[in-house]
Amino acid sequence: MKLCFLVGSMAISGGTYVIVQHAAYLRDHGFDVTLAVQEPFSALTLAWHDEAPALRCIPIAEAKKEHFDLVIATWWKTVFELSHFQAKQYAYFVQSIESNFYPEEEVPLRFLVETTYRFPILYVTEATWIQQYLAEKFGQAAALVRNGIRKDIYTPSGPAIAPRNLARPPRILVEGHFGVSFKNTALSIRLAREAGARDIWVLTGSPVSWLPGVNRVFSQVPMRKTSQIYRSCDILVKLSTVEGMFGPPLEIFHCGGTAIVFDVTGHDEYIVDGVNACVISCGDADRVVSILQRLLSDRDTLSQLQQGALQTAAAWPSWEESSAQFHQWVAGCLQGSAPDRSVLVAMTEQAFADYSHDEQLRLAQNPAIIRRHKLSVLASRFPRSVIRKVKQLEAIGEVALGRRTAY
Secondary structure (H helix, E strand, O other): OEEEEEEOOOOOOHHHHHHHHHHHHHHHOOOEEEEEEOOOOOHHHHOOOOOHHHOEEEEHHHHOOOEEEEEEEOOHHHHOOHHHOEEEEEEEEEOOOHHHHOOOOOHHHHHHHHHHHHOOOEEEEOOHHHHHHHHHHHOOOOEEOOOOEOOOOOOOOOOOOOOOOOOOOOOEEEEOOOOOHHHOHHHHHHHHHHOOOOOEEEEEOOOOOOOOOOOEEEEOOOHHHHHHHHOOOOEEEEOOOOOOOOOHHHHHHHOOOEEEEEOOOOHHHOOOEOOOEEEEOOOOHHHHHHHHHHHHHOHHHHHHHHHHHHHHHHHOOEHHHHHHHHHHHHHHHOOOOOOOHHHHHHHHHHHHHHHHHHHHHHHHHOOHHHHHHHHHHHHHOOOHHHHHHHHHHHHHHHHHHOOOOOO
16 A cells, blocks of 8 residues: 655654654555655755654655555645645644644634645544544544654663763753744743753754753754653753644653643643643743742652653553554545545635635735745745854844743
């Protein structure tokens, strides 16, 4: 059976990580698997994940020339590519409600994203809240396959960059990209400093080498090395306000640490406040500081949370178990009949016609938006080395000058 995942980017991200894990499992269980990628990529782009280089990754334009038994969209933009593929069946792996990724004032774009959840195809998701959202708002019956964990990598014992030391204050880890407002990576650093943390590390997919007030920065680290960083840190501060089912807290749980998180969507798949981590109402910066101050000074409470985290980790399924469920869902998809491609074509054309009309009205009411778009396009054409320097400066600015509120 020929299976194709439509992927936005092969760069480091939690969403791509999940796709690669499922794709590798299906390849190992007899499927001819292709990853059709929208953004340009190279061998270097794939190197961060140990399975990605062994997968068949090709540009999406090239993949459109082939025929597949099942094509799976994995990002809202890829749903609009489905009608260009010849396939026996079409599906959508929804990893988050991605309209939430965009500001509320971008009404036409958010509506365009939500249009993808109306397509008459098969659905699967990774979190209970997404499954409920799709059912209640769009009448879609999505299968639920929670993400697994690499039990061969994320373990409490093993190599560490700098092992935990009870004689020293707890070490704080902040994880996340910069330049993505809802990740609140810079805010997490600022609040950790405000709480009095003396040893702060940052793990990021952004091209950053130094940050003010941060002891060590780990940028674009290969997946196999991340566990060494987790095993070196006591507390992960992860204050994102938009998630599907985020992995970093679960990963540090497996490595013997605990976490402080907002009550973001998906946290309740495995995080229990006061049992394995601390859960704080979204945006409550003062509470983050007070809880972190307590954990920095109260080793007994910190140890109890870390023990609870290890118990959660022990009961959590491996990627083999998770991908076996995904395999069962794929097998079920292949038993059904596909929608007429003309329906997908018509829905795609109508979605973009509506978006174009509504966005033109929005731009006409606010010409400044057009100027910002032009600047963004211009910036994207800079040499890669210049873009990296700009990203570094932007990250420093976020940490040094950012506001004390969550996005």
